[in-house]
Amino acid sequence: xxxxxxxxxxxxxxxxxxxxxxxxxxxxxxxxxxxxxxxxxxxxxxxxxxxxxxxxxxxxxxxxxxxxxxxxxxxxxxxxxxxxxxxxxxxxxxxxxxxxxxxxxxxxxxxxxxxxxxxxxxxxxxxxxxxxxxxxxxxxxxxxxxxxxxxxxxxxxxxxxxxxxxxxxxxxxxxxxxxxxxxxxxxxxxxxxxxxxxxxxxxxxxxxxxxxxxxxxxxxxxxxxxxxxxxxxxxxxxxxxxxxxxxxxxxxxxxxxxxxxxxxxxxxxxxxxxxxxxxxxxxxxxxxxxxxxxxxxxxxxxxxxxxxxxxx
Amino acid sequence: xxxxxxxxxxxxxxxxxxxxxxxxxxxxxxxxxxxxxxxxxxxxxxxxxxxxxxxxxxxxxxxxxxxxxxxxxxxxxxxxxxxxxxxxxxxxxxxxxxxxxxxxxxxxxxxxxxxxxxxxxxxxxxxxxxxxxxxxxxxxxxxxxxxxxxxxxxxxxxxxxxxxxxxxxxxxxxxxxxxxxxxxxxxxxx
Numbered sequence: 001x002x003x004x005x006x007x008x009x010x011x012x013x014x015x016x017x018x019x020x021x022x023x024x025x026x027x028x029x030x031x032x033x034x035x036x037x038x039x040x041x042x043x044x045x046x047x048x049x050x051x052x053x054x055x056x057x058x059x060x061x062x063x064x065x066x067x068x069x070x071x072x073x074x075x076x077x078x079x080x081x082x083x084x085x086x087x088x089x090x091x092x093x094x095x096x097x098x099x100x101x102x103x104x105x106x107x108x109x110x111x112x113x114x115x116x117x118x119x120x121x122x123x124x125x126x127x128x129x130x131x132x133x134x135x136x137x138x139x140x141x142x143x144x145x146x147x148x149x150x151x152x153x154x155x156x157x158x159x160x161x162x163x164x165x166x167x168x169x170x171x172x173x174x175x176x177x178x179x180x181x182x183x184x185x186x187x188x189x190x191x192x193x194x195x196x197x198x199x200x201x202x203x204x205x206x207x208x209x210x211x212x213x214x215x216x217x218x219x220x221x222x223x224x225x226x227x228x229x230x231x232x233x234x235x236x237x238x239x240x241x242x243x244x245x246x247x248x249x250x251x252x253x254x255x256x257x258x259x260x261x262x263x264x265x266x267x268x269x270x271x272x273x274x275x276x277x278x279x280x281x282x283x284x285x286x287x288x289x290x291x292x293x294x295x296x297x298x299x300x301x302x303x304x305x306x307x308x309x310x311x312x
Numbered sequence: 313x314x315x316x317x318x319x320x321x322x323x324x325x326x327x328x329x330x331x332x333x334x335x336x337x338x339x340x341x342x343x344x345x346x347x348x349x350x351x352x353x354x355x356x357x358x359x360x361x362x363x364x365x366x367x368x369x370x371x372x373x374x375x376x377x378x379x380x381x382x383x384x385x386x387x388x389x390x391x392x393x394x395x396x397x398x399x400x401x402x403x404x405x406x407x408x409x410x411x412x413x414x415x416x417x418x419x420x421x422x423x424x425x426x427x428x429x430x431x432x433x434x435x436x437x438x439x440x441x442x443x444x445x446x447x448x449x450x451x452x453x454x455x456x457x458x459x460x461x462x463x464x465x466x467x468x469x470x471x472x473x474x475x476x477x478x479x480x481x482x483x484x485x486x487x488x489x490x491x492x493x494x495x496x497x498x499x500x501x502x
Contacts, residue, residue, distance in 0.1 A: 196445035260439025
């Protein structure tokens with residue numbers, strides 16, 4: 001009898017731990033920003049498609065898309081007001097996604113996204129008219145939500161990614177000569193051992209915002225003429241429908257699962273030499289491919305949360 | 313008697329005693345499965361699992377094991393979900409630990425060990441290129457039984473705790489090992 005009770009208890013514990021999924025929470029909100037046509041900056045082609053596809057996917061996954069800001073609506077003030085305006089819909093248990101597809105820049109190691117009304121002086125964007133890492137993160141951090149996810153499909157977007165207790169073993173400008181994404185992981189951990197151990201023993205918590213970037217801090221990201229989306233966004237969106245992205249097969253695709261799928265697909269397709277030769281062209285002076293390798297990045301910390309919920 | 317002379321005498325006596333003691337040298341390969349939980353800051357405590365393959369080398373003298381070096385390949389699953397669909401990410405890694413502890417009731421057929429120790433683990437978050445280095449605490453109670461000549465079967469109850477900044481993880485589980493033990497006395501002296 002006692003044995004039966006113990007067995008029942010074990011089954012119950014295992015059931016709770018492994019099989020039961022929480023009910024889908026209703027308080028999940030998204031703001032989508034995409035800029036195809038700029039006021040002064042060179043226009044892009046596919047952010048408009050990224051917005052439409054991401055909006056449809058998030059809506060299908062149980063997110064309420066509060067606001068879509070495109071082109072002339074996506075000014076610096078418009079983006080700031082749009083993000084802060086979400087606060088009224090949120091509470092301490094909410095989840096928030098901020099998605100951006102458009103140009104990005106890096107000046108002296110500081111990252112920026114480029115809103116519609118960024119001004120150009122000479123050939124460079126005026127820094128004060130762009131949105132810096134600090135500005136964007138402070139706007140999002142002010143939102144009263146439990147889970148915050150920032151997705152950036154823009155050049156140099158790795159500048160927005162925090163590392164905390166981990167270090168990215170992939171170089172800021174990843175290329176075919178770097179030996180694959182798995183190369184150098186152990187060496188990175190050991191050569192940065194003192195710093196990593198000191199961080200592990202500190203009280204450093206997770207970043208307030210889980211950030212996924214299309215590219216490293218010194219990398220460009222691209223519009224993809226074959227897939228008619230941002231090269232990164234295409235695969236991030238595909239993660240919502242391709243069963244391969246759901247690594248544990250539980251019908252829920254977390255932000256990290258979607259990131260990992262997009263990274264794998266970009267490596268297999270975009271970063272493959274043949275694909276570059278077919279899709280890219282080469283600079284007539286330097287001979288370098290105009291379409292270069294890049295690698296999506298994700299912030300450090302221990303957390304993750306469900307991005308695509310297929311139960312809807 | 314000077315301090316140096318006293319120390320020399322003590323060392324000689326200790327050496328003489330040690331030479332009379334039983335000893336053993338062990339090599340083991342183990343697999344283990346653990347259940348555990350992780351917590352970070354204000355986040356909830358969430359359940360998760362961990363599996364590992366471990367190889368260890370240990371020396372036992374005078375019913376005390378020291379040192380045991382253990383090299384483990386491990387993988388932790390992502391955690392369960394909280395009501396907001398938040399979870400802790402999975403990770404894999406390699407750890408090196410050094411353990412020590414007493415051996416109880418040693419006999420040619422059976423022994424019980426309790427070990428505790430510290431280690432370092434290199435980790436990579438699943439699906440990412442993010443690497444970390446984290447300290448860990450380990451403890452294990454083990455029952456070993458001789459099965460064939462120098463081969464022993466060992467069942468263990470491992471405990472493990474890791475810290476990565478404000479994130480703390482703890483695991484408990486079951487391990488099974490095949491042990492090759494050298495130096496066990498062949499019989500009891502009359």
